Amino acid sequence: MAAAVATAGAGVAALVLGLLLTEPFRRLALRHGITDRPSARKAHTKPTPYLGGVAVAAATLAASVAVLLPRGVFDPVLGVLLGGSALMCVLGLVDDLRQLSVRYRLCVETTAAAVVVLAGGSPSILGGPFDALIAVVWIVFVTNAFNLLDNMDGAASSLCAVIGGFLCVTALVDGQVGLAVLMAALAGSCLGFLFHNRHPARIFLGDAGSLFVGFTLASAMTVVHSHVEGLTGAAVLLLSTLVPTLDTTLVMVSRYREARPLLQGGTDHIAHRLRRLGLTIHQVVRSLSVFAVAGCLAAGLVGHGVLAPGVALVAACVVGVIAVRLLLALPAAPHAAPAAPAAGIPYVAPQLKPMGGFGRRHRPTAVPHSRAARKSATLPGTSGAPAAPQ
Numbered sequence: 448m449a450a451a452v453a454t455a456g457a458g459v460a461a462l463v464l465g466l467l468l469t470e471p472f473r474r475l476a477l478r479h480g481i482t483d484r485p486s487a488r489k490a491h492t493k494p495t496p497y498l499g500g501v502a503v504a505a506a507t508l509a510a511s512v513a514v515l516l517p518r519g520v521f522d523p524v525l526g527v528l529l530g531g532s533a534l535m536c537v538l539g540l541v542d543d544l545r546q547l548s549v550r551y552r553l554c555v556e557t558t559a560a561a562v563v564v565l566a567g568g569s570p571s572i573l574g575g576p577f578d579a580l581i582a583v584v585w586i587v588f589v590t591n592a593f594n595l596l597d598n599m600d601g602a603a604s605s606l607c608a609v610i611g612g613f614l615c616v617t618a619l620v621d622g623q624v625g626l627a628v629l630m631a632a633l634a635g636s637c638l639g640f641l642f643h644n645r646h647p648a649r650i651f652l653g654d655a656g657s658l659f660v661g662f663t664l665a666s667a668m669t670v671v672h673s674h675v676e677g678l679t680g681a682a683v684l685l686l687s688t689l690v691p692t693l694d695t696t697l698v699m700v701s702r703y704r705e706a707r708p709l710l711q712g713g714t715d716h717i718a719h720r721l722r723r724l725g726l727t728i729h730q731v732v733r734s735l736s737v738f739a740v741a742g743c744l745a746a747g748l749v750g751h752g753v754l755a756p757g758v759a760l761v762a763a764c765v766v767g768v769i770a771v772r773l774l775l776a777l778p779a780a781p782h783a784a785p786a787a788p789a790a791g792i793p794y795v796a797p798q799l800k801p802m803g804g805f806g807r808r809h810r811p812t813a814v815p816h817s818r819a820a821r822k823s824a825t826l827p828g829t830s831g832a833p834a835a836p837q
Contacts, residue, residue: 450624454615457514458631464506465639472498473643473650481543483651495648497543499640500656503604504536506636507663511629518624525625527566528666531559535590535662539654553587556662560586563666568673570680585684586665592691593661594654595698599718600646601732604637606690606739607660611637613687613743614664617750618671626667633663646728664688678756682749685763689742690735693717697771704775720777 476482476496483495508529515525538555541547560583569582597603611634618627637660643649652660665688672683685692694717701715702708721731745763748754 450619450622450627453514453518453624454619454627454631457510457628458615458635460513461506461510461632461635462639464510465503465636466642467639468502468506469499469640469643469650472496472502476650481653483653496650497653498540498655499644499650500536500652500654500659501540503633503636503640503652503656504533504659506639507629507632507659508533510632510635514628514632515625522625524567524670525629528563528626528629528663528670531563531666532659532663534559536655536659539594539656539658542654556587556590556658557583559662560590560666564669567666567670569669570672570674570684571676572678572680582669586662586669588695589665589668589688589691590658590661592688592695593664594657595716596691596694597652597657598714598716599722599731600648600728601641601644602718602735603652603657603660604641604644605732605736607664608634608637608641609736609739610664610687610743613747614667614671617747618667621671621674623671626671629663630667633660646732661691672750675750678760679749682756682759682763683746686742686746686749686759689763689767690717690739693767693770696767697774700771701775717774720774723778 473496476498481497483497511529534555538547538552542552561579563586564579564582569578571578572581593603593607596606611630615627615630615634618624618630640652640656644651668684668687672680675683697717698713698715699709702713707713718731718735721734722728726734742763745754745759749756749759
């Protein structure tokens with residue numbers, strides 16, 4: 448009972464902190480021009496500030512540490528996980544402010560994931576060192592899947608609250624109080640942030656938030672299920688993250704079929720296609736959340752031996768293939784001309800400047816702190832259409 452009370456307290460504290468901290472970070476982002484500007488491949492129509500993810504990370508870490516330290520359940524594995532999550536927030540914040548190369552981001556993400564797996568373990572799927580490799584790849588995949596999924600008001604934060612809540616209950620049932628508290632804090636902070644991020648969003652997570660929540664969820668997932676063996680581990684990991692996995696698969700297949708760069712952004716995600724089908728933004732977010740709940744419930748049934756993991760994996764793959772095929776049949780948003788700049792915000796043409804690092808290549812840059820313009824210039828376009836982030 449005491450563990451459940453502490454877990455609930457962490458969730459409530461993080462919710463309040465996420466609700467209160469978001470507004471100061473929103474004003475800070477507006478003051479310094481750290482905004483996501485509209486483009487042909489963006490759903491929003493006016494510049495929207497980033498830094499919401501910093502508020503989510505601060506609320507999650509503060510609430511977790513405040514609850515865990517007095518109870519004396521702050522173990523080394525949890526410390527490593529929190530350190531890796533904080534690093535992801537810093538990495539994403541730097542990328543929000545100044546474009547980082549994909550290789551550099553993947554290198555940092557892989558290193559952090561490897562440290563978490565070495566410290567906390569991972570599900571035993573194939574046996575031997577392959578399990579650690581699979582876990583590292585999975586953490587990096589889910590981290591970037593949430594980065595891609597952050598493409599519509601309230602989508603990423605809602606799904607994080609659902610999956611985080613499921614992991615919280617799983618950890619609490621297994622007696623892993625520290626991880627339960629962390630997941631409750633993450634879910635609570637996302638719910639508090641959702642008050643500002645629901646449509647029409649007043650602030651976005653940014654890379655600082657999407658990388659943070661994706662890495663924290665994926666890392667906690669591997670540690671919570673580190674005692675699971677065989678197909679059960681694979682089934683639980685896949686079912687718990689079914690929505691972000693399907694979304695990433697959909698956009699990769701879509702861009703490959705259209706001969707577009709895989710990292711080029713666009714409005715070809717699940718959320719955008721459902722919008723083109725006629726659903727409102729609120730309906731899209733609710734639909735994705737319900738689908739995520741179904742996946743998490745199926746993962747829980749597999750974890751407790753009620754549902755056979757082999758059957759669950761086959762069913763998930765069949766559902767995934769059908770869903771991707773049906774969604775590919777839905778129209779993605781057309782590639783329109785670039786949106787006109789908002790009133791009072793001057794347009795600055797991109798200019799080439801040398802860049803150090805891998806190969807000392809050149810890349811275009813634009814308005815300082817304008818991540819949308821900056822990243823759109825970085826990625827190659829197709830058919831004369833301007834490129835933009837997801």
